[in-house]
Amino acid sequence: MDNNVRPETMERIVSSELAKAFIDEQVALLKEQIGDKKVLLALSGGVDSSVVAALLIKAIGKNLVCVHVNHGLLRKGEPEQVIEVFRNQMDANLIYVDAVDRFLDKLAGVADPEQKRKIIGEEFIRVFEEEAMKLDGIKFLAQGTIYPDILESVGVKAHHNVGGLPEKFGFELVEPVKLLYKDEVRVVGKELGLPDNMVYRQPFPGPGLGVRCVGAITRDRLEALREADAIVREEIGALPEVPWQYFCAIPDVQSTGIKYVDGQGVRYMGWAVVIRAVNTVDAVTATVPEIPFKVLCSMRDKIVKIPGVNRVLWDISEKPVATIEWE
Numbered sequence: 001m002d003n004n005v006r007p008e009t010m011e012r013i014v015s016s017e018l019a020k021a022f023i024d025e026q027v028a029l030l031k032e033q034i035g036d037k038k039v040l041l042a043l044s045g046g047v048d049s050s051v052v053a054a055l056l057i058k059a060i061g062k063n064l065v066c067v068h069v070n071h072g073l074l075r076k077g078e079p080e081q082v083i084e085v086f087r088n089q090m091d092a093n094l095i096y097v098d099a100v101d102r103f104l105d106k107l108a109g110v111a112d113p114e115q116k117r118k119i120i121g122e123e124f125i126r127v128f129e130e131e132a133m134k135l136d137g138i139k140f141l142a143q144g145t146i147y148p149d150i151l152e153s154v155g156v157k158a159h160h161n162v163g164g165l166p167e168k169f170g171f172e173l174v175e176p177v178k179l180l181y182k183d184e185v186r187v188v189g190k191e192l193g194l195p196d197n198m199v200y201r202q203p204f205p206g207p208g209l210g211v212r213c214v215g216a217i218t219r220d221r222l223e224a225l226r227e228a229d230a231i232v233r234e235e236i237g238a239l240p241e242v243p244w245q246y247f248c249a250i251p252d253v254q255s256t257g258i259k260y261v262d263g264q265g266v267r268y269m270g271w272a273v274v275i276r277a278v279n280t281v282d283a284v285t286a287t288v289p290e291i292p293f294k295v296l297c298s299m300r301d302k303i304v305k306i307p308g309v310n311r312v313l314w315d316i317s318e319k320p321v322a323t324i325e326w327e
């Protein structure tokens, strides 16, 4: 039997009971597969890798080595949450790699979106490889592959899968959620006790804020974007109907603003932040949901307080003709 094919008899995991049964079964299988060997996992903090981490912690405890690479393009609070949940609450063996300068230095002056993606992807693998090389006795590499990844046969999903590593290091793969759909992974994550904002996290691209800080990334514009994104996530995330994806982009354009110094109007150049929210089923096409004007104004009032920002725009473009991301 091809173990990459979901059996027709496999019940859809829609309840806490079914999730519990899945967890018990997987934990037993993982114990059997891994024994007392060590497993390495790139833990991004996304729902897939987080669920894999939580399952493995249950099965093998400290023999799981999680590596969280902070490439500087994560959203506000994300690296801190990974440390809090996995190291402090779950007592995981977690290696936190602060690679912010390394990534941002490599990206300096690079404006082409595909070049940016390539640099981020390659650098990620390099950092992860370096960490892997420092460790002794690793036999397995765990990955948060899910069933749609197999169906789409994309193989290497930017950032989630660490391409090439299994062959290079002779690692055997551990993919405990590879037959699950995303909604099932979330039910399992909830049952494993992961926090809601991790379990119901909106899709976030591998290259992270890197493709939302349009053009050549600069640290000041990236910081402004991170702050604006946190505001938008909080306000739109509190709406009765939460869109599929909602975030900010910051184009590499400045426009005139005015501030008052001692009652005197002074003109200056500042950044414009773009608010983007979309609904979609498969990300191939996307529509733009209505956002109450009051909420838009509330976000605007907070965003213009961010240093360097003097304008807020709402992107009402659908896909097609625009893509969801700005790059």
Ligand code: XMP
Binding pocket: 117, 157, 158, 203, 204, 205, 206, 207, 211, 245, 283, 319, 322, 323, 324, 325, 326, 327
């Ligand atoms: P676009 O912009 O192509 O985005 O309409 C469709 C969906 O894909 C996500 N996206 C990415 N995800 N690596 C990823 O892992 C990427 O390079 C990437 N680019 C776009 C985007 O967030 C949206 O959900």
